[in-house]
Amino acid sequence: MPTDLSPIDKAKFAASRRAVDLVQDGMKVGLGTGSTAAWMVRCLAERVREEGLRLTCVATSTRTAELARSLGLTIVTLDEAKWLDLTIDGADEADGALNLIKGGGAALLQEKIVATASDRMVVIADAAKEVRALGAFPLPVEVIPFGWSATARLIEEHLAAQDVLGHDIRLRMAGDQPLRTDENNVILDLHLKRIGNPRALSLMLNQIAGVVENGLFIDICDTLVLGHPDGKVETVEGGTRTEGRVDIAASANIFADLGE
């Protein structure tokens, strides 16, 4: 039952439930990746079931595609959809300018392609993901496996040239093997502590040979929906913050999907 959810899951659920209200019949919708996005997919599937919405969805990872299909959502490729009305996705951090760090779930490449092929990107998160400055969360960078250590060295040299001190670059592992993304690349996590100029860093990283994409989302997110465990929801958009509330206990159908 809903009361069994952890406070963090209640917060993720509240943000997700509020964000799916933005979806309208006939829309083409991008579905993000991660634990918050998984709540959003459940909430969206519930709206489709209850209201008969006709949606076409594009998933940002095989994980999300599998979950969405299992709940009855229609998934097509981005090339089939061509362009999307709305993408709803999670994030690892969001600052006051709605710049993001994403990629904690290793799906940043498809997430960035899908978000930038959408008229609107809505980010859902528990309120603790809102930060003054990006960088406490390690910045994921997707790189080609061939020569990844040379790419890491080049990143290191560029960071040093930009006076980014105290950095540490780690190859993300899955057990004793390098983690592979859906595109069969690897992820370097950049432990930077604080990112002074996210735009400059993003441009610099994407110029390095071997880098496919980095997890900084600059000027991509339009709306940030922050959930709290008590059901309070804050929506940040165009420099304005509004407050609302989601009745978590009234959403038993979604929890039933989880077998709880």
Ligand SMILES: O=C(CO)[C@H](O)[C@H](O)COP(=O)(O)O
């Ligand atoms: O960028 C992502 C995946 O690549 C996720 O959206 C991000 O890691 C947040 O995940 P969660 O909702 O599980 O905290």
